[in-house]
Structure formats: C-alpha cells, structure tokens
Amino acid sequence: MTSSAHHGQQTPPSESDAAVLEAVSIGIPSALSDLGHLVRIPGMAWPAFDQTQLERSAEAVAALVDGTGVFDEVRVLRAAVPGTDEFGQPAVLATRAARNGKPTILLYAHHDVQPPGDDELWETPPFEPTVRDGRLYGRGAADDKAGVMAHVASIRAVKEVLGDDLDLGIAMFIEGEEEYGSRSFAQFLSDNKEALRADAIVVADSGNWDSVTPGLTVSLRGNARFTMRVRTLEHASHSGMFGGAVPDAMMTTVKLLSTLWNDDGSVAVAGLLERDAPTPDYDEATLREEAGLLPGTTPIGNGTILSRIWNKPAITLIGIDATSVASASNTLLPEVTVVISARVAPGQTGEEAYEALQDHLRAHAPFGAELTFSDADLGDGFLADTSGWAAALTRDAMNDAYGVAPIDLGVGGSIPFIADLVREFPAAQILVTGVEDPHSRAHSPNESLHLDTFRNAVATEALLLSRMNAVDL
Template identity: 85%
Template sequence: MTSQTQNVDPAIESAVTEAVAIGIPSALSDLGDLVRIPGIAWPSFDQTQLERSAERVASLATGTGVFDDVRVLRAAIPGTDEHGQPAVLATRAARNGKPTILLYAHHDVQPPGSDELWDTPPFEPTVRDGRLYGRGAADDKAGIMAHIASLRAVSEVFGDDLDLGVSLFIEGEEEYGSRSFAQFLSDNSEALRADAIVVADSGNWDSTTPGLTVSLRGNARFTMKVRTLDHASHSGMFGGAVPDAMMATVRLLATLWDEDGAVAVEGLSETDTETPDYSEETLRDEAGLLPGTSPIGRGSILSRIWNKPAITVIGIDATDVASASNTLLPEVTVVISARVAPGQSGEDAYEALEAHLRAHVPFGAELTFSDVDLGDGFLVDTSGWAVSLARQAMADGYGADPVDLGVGGSIPFIADLVREFPAAQILVTGVEDPHARAHSPNESLHLDTFRHAVATEALLLTRMNEITG
C-alpha cells in the first residue's frame, strides 16, 4: 500500500490521549490479573494455566468492542503429531479503503526460577518505586495490555467511525521457541495479512526515551555431548594419564573466545553499522557488572551487543557440587547459545560453530550434537510510511524523539513474518526499559514507560485510520 496521511483533527487526537490516560488504571489492573496466571509453555509446568491465560486474553480482546471475531486456536507443530500452545486471534475487516494493522504479543512467560531470588512472589503483581514487579509484567503481558489499552481508547473515541482493519495475534509459546508459529501463520494467513505489523516484544533506549528496533541478532542454540571414557574411573588411579570429559570440555569451550573475550570462531560474521554513544558506566549499571569485572570484546560497546556474534554456555550436565567424588567423568553435556550478527543466517552460523568445535576438540574426544534450534536475524527497511508514522507517534506519545535501536536478543519468528507477508512493514516496539530484567528474578515494568507506550500506539492507530490510498 502506498499511503498518504490526511490531517488528523487535533481534537480527536486530544480525545484519544485523554482516553488513554483515563484507561491506564484499568489496564494496569488487567495486567495484574494476567501476571497472576503462571502460563509457562515448558512441558514440566501446568499447561492448563496457558489455557486460562489465552481465555483471559480472548475476553479482553472481546471487551474492546473492536473485533468482529475472536478465537483461541492451536496450530500443528511441523514434523510431529503435536499441536502448539493456545494462541488468540482476533480480527476486524478494514472499511472504506483503510489499511490493516496486525498487533502481536505473547501471553506465555519464562519460568520464574528460584523463588528466594525474588523480593516478592513472582506471580503476585507488586507495585513499588514506580514499577510493577512480577513474571511477565514486562515480557510480554505488558505488550498485550499496550495493545488492549490503545484499542480501548481508540474505540471509545471513534466508535462506529473506526475504519482501520485490525488483527490481534497473541501467541502462547514464544518463550518456548514458537514451535507452531510458522504453521499458525500459514493456517491463518488471510486473517493475519496486514499492511503494517507491530511486534510489541522489544525495549526502549531508557525509561523516558522510546526506541524503534531496527535490527535483531539471530540465534543458534544446540546441545553438545563430550565423551572420553566408556565408564567413570578413579581419579587417583588414572588421573594424569587419562583425560576426563570435563577436562576436554573446558579446553574445548575455551577456544570459542580469544583473550579479550571476543568470539574466535571462523565463519561468524559481523555487521558494520553506526551505534549511539553508550558508556561503560551505563553498561555496568544496566547489566549489573561487578566492580572488579571488565567488559569483554572490542569496538564500541553497542557494536558488540548489536552487530557482532556472542556465545554463551547456558547449561551444563555434570556431577553437581553436593555429589562430587574423586571420579573421572566419562561424559559432559553442555548447551551453547550463540547470538548471530544481523545478515548471517542461523544455519550458516551453526555450521561454522560445529566445524570449529570439531576442529579444536582436544585429546580425540567424541562429540555429539543434538537439539539444534536456529533463527535468523532481522534488519528493518526504515524508508517506509509505517516507520515514519511510528517514529512520530513515539515522539508525541513519549515527548521525546525515538532512538533507532539494535537489539542483542533474538526474535526468530520475525523471519517467518517476513517470509509469509513480504509486503508488510514490520515495526518492532516494546514497553521494556533497560532495568526491566526480563527473564530474570524481579522482572518489572516501569509504569510511566507503559503509559507512554499506550499513548504511542493509540496515536499510531488514530493516524493510520486517516490513511487513504
């Protein structure tokens, strides 16, 4: 769609922003109700909670009065006889030549981890010091409520004069790999087809400055088993002559980085783009870096996070400390998570990683690779009309000019959106600030950031409703 925005009546925009402000307490109350539902897609957790969560989101969507149809659906997981977790799909058709916007978020959350690491219970929403604490309070139930609250405000002001087409897609397994996502898009392609897509699952520059995410790293995650013995042996009787699996694993993993901590794997690429100023002091504050610990890598700090690969060992199976004995371990299993620079495919990155590990394996240890999970990065074409509208809405909704962000994390399903809807403009936004601690204990939402995010989206919807062409 090539579009030209018409002048929006200032009185209408004023009415929308006033409706947003009036609706924030209700939106936060509804957000608290969502946080109380521990919807986690890992099979070891109660899966009926995801059904509760989906039904609650469907009820919220229906309550906006915007949609012609609201359903809870599941899609098949390709290559299996299973179905994915429940997702909510709500739709209304565009009228009078107006465009259609697709609003995405997810209702599943990360496992809470150890309760003792939380200052307050993870599924009991708690407000203190201008923040709402709880698992999913930021990632991504706040994204859901930003959509719902903005739709409520727009519907209240426009009523039957709202001609904009709107689709709402709230996924139920984003934190568990979006295994049925591509199939869901295929099954519901006509209902989801849109001129612009808002993915409310990213962050902002800080709590008062909005960010539009224009690049995301991809990912390559896999499990590697290292074996050196066919059974455990006495470390006193054979240590010094026999390499155990832990020794081989430690030596092998160390080859992934150089002395500066930069990735040292041939075949992993970098992207060359400018980054805003960002100090080491800010990094220390936002990441919680201990005073005696130095940052790793080379180049500007944000280039290391946005434009270069990173490798993290996120899991290891070996004898735990409480059960330690004088034994040479026959095998050790690790999970390796690599973030891939935008522009390189997850598949190419994984091939480079496996080749490196096989080439550097010490003592002839046996390597086995499994559970490979890949995702591609994302680079936004910032020249489109939707990007321009979004930037202006952010400037007005926050009262501050937005910053174009790269993000070190990955949202692999965006590649599926690009493939299924190549003509759509994708806007990656969010309600998180750098202190949200998504995925960590004491996850929280900055309340003023949420208010600004809702105002931004409501203004974007209002202005899209005036587009013709």
C-alpha cells in the same frame, strides 16, 4: 504517504490527537488492573508446568480482546507443531475487516511467560503483582503481558474517540509459546494467512532506549542454540589410578570451550560474521549499571559497547551436565554434556552460524574427543526496512507520546519468528516496538514494568492506530 519528524519538539496536538491522549489517560488505571489479573496467571508453555494455567491465560486475553468491541471474531486456536504429532499452545486470534479503503494492522504480543526461577530471589512473589517506586513487579509484567495490554488499551482509547468512524482493519495475534520456542508459529501463520494479512505489523515484544526515550527496533541478532556431548572414555575411572595419562571429559570440555573466545572475550570462531553499522553513544558506566557488572569485573569484547551487543556474535555456555558438587568423587568423567547458546549478527542465518560452530568445535577437539551435536534451535536475525509510511507514522507517534524523539535500536536478543513474518508477508511493514526499559529484568527475578513507560507506549500505539485510520490506500 510521508510524515515529517519533530526531532523531539512536541507540536500542539490536533483535536483528534488530544481526544485520543485523554482517552488513554483515563483508561490507564483499568488497563493496569487488567494487567495485574493477567500477571496472576502462571501461564508457562513448558510441559513440566500446569498447562491449564496457560489455557486460563489464553481465555483471559481473549475476553479482554473481545471486550474492546471492535473485532468481528475472537478465537482461541492451536496449530500443529511441524514434524510431530503435537499441537502448539493456545493463541488468541482476533480479526476486524478494514472498511472504506483503509489499511490493516496486525498487532502481535505473547501471553506466555518465563518460569519464575528461584522464588527466594524475588523480593515479592513472582505471580503477585506489586507496585513500588513507579514500577509494577511480577513475572510477565513486562515480557510480554504489558505488550498484550498495550494493544488492548490503545484499541479501547481509539474506539472511545472514533466510534463508528473507526474503519481501520485490525488483526491481533497473541501467541502462547514464545518463551518455549514458538514451535507452532510458522504453521499458525500458514493456517491463518488470510486472517493475519496486513499492511503493517506491530511486534510489541522489544524495548526502549531508557525509561523516558522510546525506541524503534531496527535490528535483532539471530540465534543458534544446541547441545554438545563430549566423550573420552568408555566408563568412569579412578583419578588416582589413571589421572595424568587419560584425558577426562571435563578437562577436555574446558579446553575445547576455551577456544571459542579470544583473550578479550570476543568470539574466536571463523565463519561467524559481524555487521558494520554505527551505534549511539553508550558508556561503560551505563553498561555496569544496567547489567549489574561487579566492580572488579571488566567488560569483554572490542569495538563500541553497543556494536558488541547489537552487531557482533556472542557465545554463552548456558547449561552443563556433569557430576554435581555434592556428589563429587575422585573420578575421571567419561562424558560431559553442555548447552551452547550463540547470538548471531544480523544478516547471517542461524544455520550458517551453527555450521561454523560445529566446524570450529570439531577442528579444536582435544585428544581426539568424540563430539555429538543435537537439539539445535536456530533462528535468523532481523534488519528492518524503515523507509515506509508506517515507520514514519510510528516514529511521529512515539515522538508525540513521549515528548522525546525515538532512537533506532539494535537488540542483542533474538525474535526468530520475525523471519517467519517476513517470509509469509513480504509486503508488510514490520515495526518492532515494546514496553520494556533497560531495568525491566525480563527473564530474571524481580521482572518489572516502568509505569510511565507503559503509559507512553499505550499513547504511542493509540496515536498510531488513530492516524492509520486516516490513511487511504
């Protein structure tokens, strides 16, 4: 099947499209109300948090999915975490068999959220949904409970319009531990392979070019996150007695970490690859505004700004265990532990990147310091094949819902489980969409959802489902 792009020009909607868009518009208030109820549930997958809240979240999502009235079965399930005796967090699996030769679509999102962080940094309480200036504020309001509700709201609208003529097969997988590393994701796919099998997969966990321009994510960076311990002494020593002759672990760590970057801030690790691909225009002023760069701080790296974010590796020090400022004393530290997070260019595996980083750090360790690596969390990037009919339908649906032609996006972040989807369902067309815009501040204080973007995202998916219902395989 082929579909022609409209290049940003809206054509008059068909009678069916107009009915779907009207149903979406009517349903948005209830969808936002339901989203608010979900935001109030602090479902975090970390063991340190109350796990009954995550169970509440899963049950609430299951009730909303079941309430659409289109699914043959809706269940809350857990899968084993490979290599452990644990089970993962509760996920919602809903299935509806295709009828009359129609395709099947799998809709993915996740209901777990990031911890809120410092409540003092929130202008309003993180789990109290608050609307101001056209945005809904709250933890998970964008990432990714809005993705959950985009699926639910679009199904409601299509069911309202098509009724018994809805023959499309639909599976829905709402994960409960995406923010905690998707530890049981691969096992869940294996356990439920037949229930999840689909011709197209929509992963609603990405973003858009801006609040008015839709984006189809076609590339994602991979990741290599790990812990490194740097040790130079058998025990702590007096800095006055031995300073100047004995290398302490902090100085050694600082010198070692500095070798990871060139003077311009670009990555200086041999073996970390770059992808050569064009990027849209994006200027420094936009970067400053969207990232919150301070006036006197300059960007880092080289090449176009988006190539640095989408197509090149990045290394960030995200954690350090050492003496706190409050406990500082004149002591040579025997060891320091850090957590390093690397983003890996699309096309290189997380394993290859991790090996390159270990080789570099060992080769550059000053003063013969002892290095120990542990807790590696690795994920591969994603390069989409957008030549299929489902991608064409998605782009057209975005165009007709937003009234603006979509942009193919790269994303600097990582969704490692997409590699699991590619492996398990190699014939499926994978479409990475989302409800976020550059000001959503996912994972940060004052996370928010742009309400107009949400409406357009729901309209996009409803048009996609309706039009897929007309496809004969």
